Amino acid sequence: MHALPHLAFIDWLALGMFFAAWGGYAWFSEHSPRGAHGLNSTTQRYRMQWAYRLLERDVRVTDSTLIGNLVTSVSFYANTTIYIIAGLIAALGAADQLLGLAADLPFAAPGNRELLEIKLMLVLGSFVFAYFKFTWALRQFNLLSILVGAAPQGLAGTPEIDRFARRLAAANSLAGDDFNRGIRAYYFGLAAAVWLLNPLLCALASLAILIVLYRRDYRSPALLALREEND
Numbered sequence: 001m002h003a004l005p006h007l008a009f010i011d012w013l014a015l016g017m018f019f020a021a022w023g024g025y026a027w028f029s030e031h032s033p034r035g036a037h038g039l040n041s042t043t044q045r046y047r048m049q050w051a052y053r054l055l056e057r058d059v060r061v062t063d064s065t066l067i068g069n070l071v072t073s074v075s076f077y078a079n080t081t082i083y084i085i086a087g088l089i090a091a092l093g094a095a096d097q098l099l100g101l102a103a104d105l106p107f108a109a110p111g112n113r114e115l116l117e118i119k120l121m122l123v124l125g126s127f128v129f130a131y132f133k134f135t136w137a138l139r140q141f142n143l144l145s146i147l148v149g150a151a152p153q154g155l156a157g158t159p160e161i162d163r164f165a166r167r168l169a170a171a172n173s174l175a176g177d178d179f180n181r182g183i184r185a186y187y188f189g190l191a192a193a194v195w196l197l198n199p200l201l202c203a204l205a206s207l208a209i210l211i212v213l214y215r216r217d218y219r220s221p222a223l224l225a226l227r228e229e230n231d
Contacts, residue, residue: 014202021188039217047172055151055152055165064148067144070141078131078138091120123193127185127186151164151168
């Protein structure tokens with residue numbers, strides 16, 4: 001807390017833009033009615049279809065392979081995040097040297113060790129958040145694999161099959177949502193890293209990332225391709 005007086009008005013403005021962009025987009029995409037028509041909700045329909053197809057099959061090698069691919073992807077991000085966190089902790093220990101290096105970079109704003117530590121802690125916090133989301137998504141995908149092993153076989157329309165299909169799709173969606181939150185933390189972690197150079201650039205980077213996320217979730221060719229059959 002003793003370092004907070006070192007924050008100038010432009011730094012507080014950058015922090016406000018950063019958290020408003022991150023938190024605002026998370027609420028919009030996950031809780032608002034207008035945000036319920038994006039890539040995540042559209043993917044949910046295919047997860048439900050996958051659940052029904054899985055329950056129709058006697059041999060589920062394909063489904064196990066697909067879940068294995070999902071687990072591998074999440075594991076890659078979780079492992080990578082550990083290295084990033086370790087590097088940021090090391091950077092905190094070498095703040096004096098990093099301060100001298102940053103001063104020579106273009107657009108670098110003047111600062112001191114306390115301010116630099118606050119900036120590094122914001123980047124570190126972003127990636128720690130991502131790590132928790134990736135590891136929880138990984139555990140939920142493992143739970144999904146257990147559900148696949150316990151799944152009955154049957155056709156849609158049977159009460160037992162319908163209930164289990166919803167259970168499979170829900171577990172898949174919960175894991176996918178946490179994976180998406182981890183990816184979102186990566187994006188905003190980059191914006192936090194820009195604060196090391198200049199607070200105004202951090203605010204602009206937060207706004208740019210907000211636009212990129214919105215375009216990919218609501219205006220991308222991938223979304224149009226997934227909606228093509230449903231519209």
